[in-house]
């Protein structure tokens with residue numbers, strides 16, 4: 001047989017009770033002969049307690065009593081055929097009259113004893129079980145109401161009575177014998193002492209009743225039906241990706257619950273543990289979901305840990321003293337003292353030098369604990385053998401739990417890597433000797449971020465979420481959003497990566513949504529709901545949200561974002577950028593950014609700084625990392641100029657092809673940056689630096705394409721006007737090349753640490769002769785690629801290929 005226990009929310013209203021009865025009937029129809037244990041209707045226990053306290057305080061309780069009565073009556077009315085209703089109303093009315101008499105007595109005496117309180121709250125379970133048994137009896141005549149106070153015998157510790165096991169055992173065995181054919185509805189939570197006075201079993205009392213009956217009757221399982229899908233890997237209110245665990249061992253369930261998973265209160269389950277009866281946590285409102293089985297062993301699982309739990313509020317007390325700590329007997333005295341005063345010690349760590357002990361307690365107990373220590377160790381403090389204890393507040397405890405940890409090396413490494421990478425400082429660490437639990441103390445402000453980061457780190461088969469803050473919604477930014485939206489499903493389903501854009505800004509507006517901005521309608525959202533853009537505020541907000549796996553994407557051409565990069569790395573946020581400004585500033589800045597990113601364990605990816613989406617930065621990095629030596633780099637790295645000289649033929653004027661290059665999205669927002677060579681210079685500078693050269697922009701020998709008058713233009717319009725005016729200059733150039741059977745190329749070279757960029761006319765034997773469109777080409781001559789260089793070639797400008805490069809960098813963050 002099985003025990004089916006339903007909590008208060010499962011009997012909270014008529015639809016819930018119908019759901020309960022559907023589950024019970026299904027089990028009964030399958031021949032399972034379950035024993036049902038019900039709690040009081042949701043909220044009723046609290047109301048009964050309040051009424052008793054109000055009565056004792058001389059306040060009126062009638063209105064509340066009426067509410068409780070009406071809630072029960074309404075259920076009878078809704079769920080029972082009229083012909084069965086009357087006797088049920090009558091019995092319930094008797095219960096309510098009894099409650100009223102008791103409350104009147106308390107009111108008159110202005111006194112509420114623990115004994116009367118237990119008696120009053122016992123009516124919650126009595127009413128619900130009686131009522132539901134009668135509703136069930138309409139279809140199952142064997143349904144029978146059982147007042148457990150006749151069978152669960154306890155001492156007289158009202159409010160938290162201890163069960164007399166042998167007597168209870170006898171009584172329940174006899175009850176089961178006498179009613180072998182009945183469907184019993186047993187009141188949870190209540191018992192009675194030797195005089196027959198009603199007692200209650202304390203926190204989790206109905207679970208306890210279920211465990212007691214299950215244990216005595218050797219149930220095959222105890223099903224605890226509640227309103228969640230079993231025990232989850234973490235608190236789903238904080239960790240959206242938390243999922244239900246199919247199997248847990250008793251020990252794992254204990255550890256998880258100890259640190260906050262509120263589904264069951266494990267001490268009440270001990271009778272079941274002792275008899276190795278499985279406990280199954282199931283959801284009344286999702287009865288097809290299998291829920292969580294809590295059993296003797298941890299079950300077969302590939303999960304490295306079972307869950308992450310936490311205590312949000314914790315204080316830490318530090319004790320130190322060379323003359324004291326480590327001496328045998330000290331910790332004994334300390335923890336005996338705390339236990340005697342009922343101060344719960346959440347975790348303890350002792351330094352290896354044994355000159356200090358750190359332990360965590362509930363914040364409400366911290367000052368009391370310090371006072372007690374000062375009293376107990378007064379002499380030692382006076383003799384300076386012990387330093388004055390200190391308290392740290394606003395801390396949280398996070399624990400990873402699982403029996404598998406013992407067998408799997410590297411679990412703590414994974415935990416600390418996830419915390420470290422996200423900039424979460426660990427105050428103290430404790431590993432239980434059982435190795436079922438590793439706990440860390442962290443700052444309270446970091447708790448949500450830590451839970452999510454650690455959850456991602458351990459449940460790798462789940463999706464990794466990247467939280468993106470994107471700056472710039474122009475040519476590249478808007479194309480990136482299109483690509484992200486299109487690829488969302490594939491990434492999520494095939495690659496377990498989810499990219500959530502949670503912040504977006506252009507130069508006018510900014511908008512945030514931690515649940516992820518809908519990328520099919522971002523424009524309207526930003527326009528309609530966005531606030532006035534301010535980069536400083538944007539970055540402050542990004543930091544304040546303190547999200548795990550966070551990436552800042554710079555899709556602007558602005559100088560301003562680079563001034564914040566260092567600060568962003570310091571907040572443990574990775575950066576992906578197509579903006580070349582930061583890397584082509586001073587060498588000092590270039591170096592500082594890398595050092596800071598490395599120090600904070602975050603990524604700095606900028607593949608699109610050179611050759612848009614073409615793999616150039618990555619290739620160079622791999623060559624360097626693998627110990628190759630760069631002898632020479634020759635390259636065409638301006639997509640715009642490449643396009644111009646590939647199309648500046650026939651009748652097309654120079655002016656026309658430049659205009660066209662801009663229309664096609666190849667140019668920088670300001671095309672003077674391309675034609676003036678600045679953009680190319682930046683790329684060569686970045687490559688030279690990545691190749692290990694300490695070089696500044698002034699060191700680059702930059703040959704011009706344009707006549708001086710075009711370079712002097714002070715606006716884009718004036719620039720285009722100059723291009724028109726200088727038409728002859730460009731036609732002459734075209735003619736010179738054509739007559740020599742050559743093509744015009746703007747080529748950059750890095751050799752011996754020197755960078756030069758110059759306009760050249762090349763013939764068909766030159767490797768850079770055959771290019772088309774916006775092609776870039778780069779040839780690396782290295783120690784290993786000496787005879788035939790390593791060449792990368794392809795479109796090196798344009799929104800699609802650039803956004804794709806940013807996208808690829810993004811997916812690689814944290815990989």
Ligand SMILES: NC(=O)C1=CN([C@@H]2O[C@H](COP(=O)(O)OP(=O)(O)OC[C@H]3O[C@@H](n4cnc5c(N)ncnc54)[C@H](O)[C@@H]3O)[C@@H](O)[C@H]2O)C=CC1
Nearest residue numbers: 472473474475476506507556557558578579669797798802
């Ligand atoms: N077009 C291409 O083929 C390639 C472009 N890139 C780089 O992509 C970057 C973006 O280029 P486009 O999208 O063409 O530029 P764009 O002019 O179309 O867009 C720039 C965006 O940045 C925003 N912005 C500017 N300053 C801002 C600030 N302080 N705060 C917030 N937002 C700001 C603007 O409002 C706009 O939304 C440039 O750095 C460029 O060098 C890199 C590789 C290739």
Ligand SMILES: N[C@@H](CC=O)C(=O)O
Nearest residue numbers: 638639640666667668
């Ligand atoms: N404007 C640039 C775009 C890539 O960085 C170019 O033309 O190469």
Ligand code: NA
Nearest residue numbers: 607610612614
């Ligand atoms: Na690239």
